[in-house]
Amino acid sequence: MQEVHDFMKSCGQYFLATVDGDQPKVRPFGTVAIYDGKLYIQTGKKKDVFKQMARNPKIEICAYDGKGKWVRIQAVAVNDDRREAKQFMLDSYPELKKMYSADDNNSQVLFLKDVKARFHTFTGESRTVEF
Template sequence: MQEVYDYLKKCGTYFLATEEGDQPRVRPFGTIDIFEGKLYIQTGKSKDVSKQISLNPKIEICAFLGDNWIRIQAIAVVDDRVEAKQHMLDAYPSLQARYSANDDNTQVLYLKDAVATIASFAGEPKVIKF
């Protein structure tokens, strides 16, 4: 899991895919955090992505770095604890202008049953499960 975190952190931006009915939805994300041994992402409950995840928590993340890429399949699980939200906000102080650990909008989710594949055109893919 640490390798996946490091990869996404180095990328800065990754793309998260959900579904809305029969339509895939993909958008850029930038938050990634490790808290209590789990990999977390962050969004706002008021956003469409949050509503899509609540209807179908299966997500995919994709990012590209140089000559390789990562794809992560996972179940996004909401963690409503203030401690989890605050940990994320401490990791991304710029978010504190729009989010608070005690507001009704901040949402953090951890990745469950995750399968990450790091691949390139030049070799065998590396699979990491966490």
């Protein structure tokens, strides 16, 4: 998990895919943290991405380092409504405090479970990490 976190964090941005009916939807994300032994992301409850994950929590993430390495992550996104988890993410990304607070009924953190992360390179090397 730490390796996946560190790679995603080093990329700065990653792309998160959800399903909306029969249509895939992809958008950039930038939040990732380890909290309480789990890998977390953050979004807003008012956003379509959150509504899509609520209907179908299976997601895929792709992060590319710009140097020929990337990770593709399959996971299930699980809501964590604990104030402490939300505050941890906001403290990890202080710039989010301009848009969210732990008590605003909009900020939402989700941990990833059933994670299968596949690291790849342009040279064809690949390996899988699961947690």
